[in-house]
Amino acid sequence: MLQVKSGKSSFEQISRVYGNQAVVVSIDPCKVYVKNQNDVEFETIRVLNFVLKVSGGWESQRIGAYKLTKAVEELGAGEILLDCIDYESQGKGI
Numbered sequence: 001m002l003q004v005k006s007g008k009s010s011f012e013q014i015s016r017v018y019g020n021q022a023v024v025v026s027i028d029p030c031k032v033y034v035k036n037q038n039d040v041e042f043e044t045i046r047v048l049n050f051v052l053k054v055s056g057g058w059e060s061q062r063i064g065a066y067k068l069t070k071a072v073e074e075l076g077a078g079e080i081l082l083d084c085i086d087y088e089s090q091g092k093g094i
């Protein structure tokens with residue numbers, strides 16, 4: 001579940017005291033191909049979806065990468081490192 005902006009989250013408190021540049025979030029989504037965009041509840045790019053992975057990439061969460069990125073930005077993240085887990089350690093620069 002996404003945090004509702006309340007002024008009490010660590011993102012909001014750190015950003016208020018030190019500035020939003022002090023709140024850096026790293027998001028490692030992975031590609032998920034879907035047959036139909038209506039098959040998933042996330043926003044999709046054509047038939048490609050990016051979902052949030054946790055636990056070292058072993059578990060998927062029921063939130064899309066785009067929605068998570070917008071949520072942490074609204075909570076006060078000043079910098080977001082977005083790195084597709086599918087290309088990790090491949091030296092492709094993506």
